[in-house]
Amino acid sequence: MKKQNEKSVDKEVKLVKIIGSYVSDHFGELWDKSLNDLIEEAVLGVVESVSENNDFDPKEIEAVYIANMASGIFNNQLHLNAIVSELLEHFPPSIRVEGACASGSLAMIAAQDSLNSGRYKTVMVLGVEKMTDFNSNEATKVLSSASDYSFEYGSTFPALYALLAKAHMHKYGTTREHLSAVSVKNHRHALSNSKAHFKKSFTLKQVSESSMVADPLRLLDCSPVSDGASAVILSTKNSGKLLDANKAGGDNKASSGEIDYKNKPKIIGFGHAQDYLSLAKRKSLTSLSATVKATRNAFKQANINLQACNSLRSTAGTRAEFTAKDIEVAEVHDCFTIAEILAIEDLGFFKKGTGAQATLDGKTTFGGDVVINPSGGLKACGHPVGATGVKQIAYLAELLEKGIKIEGDKLEKIKNFKYALAHNVGGSGATVVVHILEK
């Protein structure tokens, strides 16, 4: 790999830190909370997550990016940027971003652009969806507005993903049991996540015999209609601290009360790609090309950033290329069980056609090759659509900071991770965003 000179490094290592994170307590059918309640809870929660141990003035939040899919329909309320701005006494400028179920990660991108342009140093990203005040059949209809109305009118998302499942089964021999294995694992993971919508384990048989929704997808293959919000605070402040500290003689330790930016999780890469909205126009039904493309771009950026950082770190020098093999944990977009199988293949964790068996073999849980959806994923943690992309980042940031308790031989132990990936999909794969995080 080519050597980076100091000037290019200086430009490249302007990494965005995740200095605060919050997931609403909890995702679920929250009939006692309104849309505005959920937004307020997330604003207060994420500010508290930074300020509890640090000197942090909420006025440092210079802008808010709010992600939501369909509050105009679910809650008769658009213009959510105004709703969130007035919760902070300095009324920061705010922008709402929508890209169906990928709204959250698209808001993350817009927020990072605002930081990387130099316009802001600290911003909030908040995702929210309040879905259950609506009749659930109607919710399915509302969600179908994320598909191609002119080509696919009448198709609900279970029906569209059922087509993808059928194609995968036909081409790779994926079975009913394989699909069930995704659901069983994600429900088991959710047992250790206090924020999860469902905290109940199921057997393969229970999933395989749950009621049919759209053949081959059954009830326990489908993520639920959930209410919830999530938020992160992103900052480029002291982003050069590691570098500056090296120059100043290695004093990297932050003073008491000061935010230790250096040790906050960092976003080292992201990718964003699109495909046809309608399945009818796609080249393949067994791979989401936008996932493949977004992943390539995210790793490309991560490699540039890691090289740039390493060339100034005394420890490193150059390193081998950073790939999916380096990722130890990922939150992927399992709106349906088949979606997780497609994702872990398209993300490069497993070869195409082998993701289903890998899941059944336990390779996607603790002790396996890569932990997929430790939160329980959309399936079991829940899927308040506008919140999901932000929740993935919030959950992973906390996981990188604090590790996760897992059951060992009689004793609980903490499992720590260095690199994590978030994968967020809009529609049936027309919009895909991949983020890569470093501890």
Add this chain to the structure above:
Amino acid sequence: MKKQNEKSVDKEVKLVKIIGSYVSDHFGELWDKSLNDLIEEAVLGVVESVSENNDFDPKEIEAVYIANMASGIFNNQLHLNAIVSELLEHFPPSIRVEGACASGSLAMIAAQDSLNSGRYKTVMVLGVEKMTDFNSNEATKVLSSASDYSFEYGSTFPALYALLAKAHMHKYGTTREHLSAVSVKNHRHALSNSKAHFKKSFTLKQVSESSMVADPLRLLDCSPVSDGASAVILSTKNSGKLLDANKAGGDNKASSGEIDYKNKPKIIGFGHAQDYLSLAKRKSLTSLSATVKATRNAFKQANINLQACNSLRSTAGTRAEFTAKDIEVAEVHDCFTIAEILAIEDLGFFKKGTGAQATLDGKTTFGGDVVINPSGGLKACGHPVGATGVKQIAYLAELLEKGIKIEGDKLEKIKNFKYALAHNVGGSGATVVVHILEK
């Protein structure tokens, strides 16, 4: 004013150019066009606007920002970023932005951040709204989702702006005739705009006697429910051409076939501010504080940019502060006649309380102090809400490039402008964005 050193100048003068612009032909009740048709027309139109005289490959468009308020309700279609992306064969990443009637200018900001972060060099911003397939009473209800559902449920926008009008009349003696003068002027301006929804002139008496909507606002005080789309292509490419050319000996002329970036309209400043969503919480009903704040920020940025540019221009050196007095033409958010009066005061064109009389006195038309809404504004050019903020920029960019034909003494002549301002409001003033353009 303090002298800029070369290094800071190099950083500051990274101006975004508007290299292409399109407004759908025309705004109106376009029953033969679907939402998708309008989007496609704007994509093709704006690409054509750049490529007709220049070498321009649409693949240079690295991303698309699409503004829309309520297609999820009006057209059963969310996820518009996917719709627009697939119209370009390279499927550029795309993000939808919503902020009620300020959606268009918020998308402009997100797009500029992506350019200024260095991630992209050329992007498209497209605004669209297809409203008239919906019952018009229902459209008013849909639009009310831009107000505070929890505080103002039941209030339509004519009712909210009627409150603002009453307050202005009470405090400053603004009259029925003053309001009518706004409408008369904007309808007259629209006569020379081929894209306008309404091309019909009215007398003061006709406006004052049109049917009552919400006292004191009458039918001809209100902008219409329109269909339409608009788009611009923004670029930072060759943004340093002016500077580079100076270094290279002053050869500023672009070769035939090449885009003459240097002579394209530039965005020299923008501001974005928020206020309470509900009128009930506001400090004042006779001024939109978000307009005042956004304007201050926009001029602040424009001053920095102009200083930075001037310090490298052989012609200039330093200059006096750039203010509203330097603006010769503006598109302002006249969703109701009272909104234009509030705007021209809050923007600093006229002292608070004098905007109404200034309008009646002809100070806001050709030959006056500042030409307000030469396109006809929202009132007469039309108000497809998601398109409006982008249309303001597209219209002004073309105006700065080509000037406007006005009637002189028997002969038509071209009026040229150097500085223009666009003012876009969401809701009743909770979100305001101000852009300042230079020829």
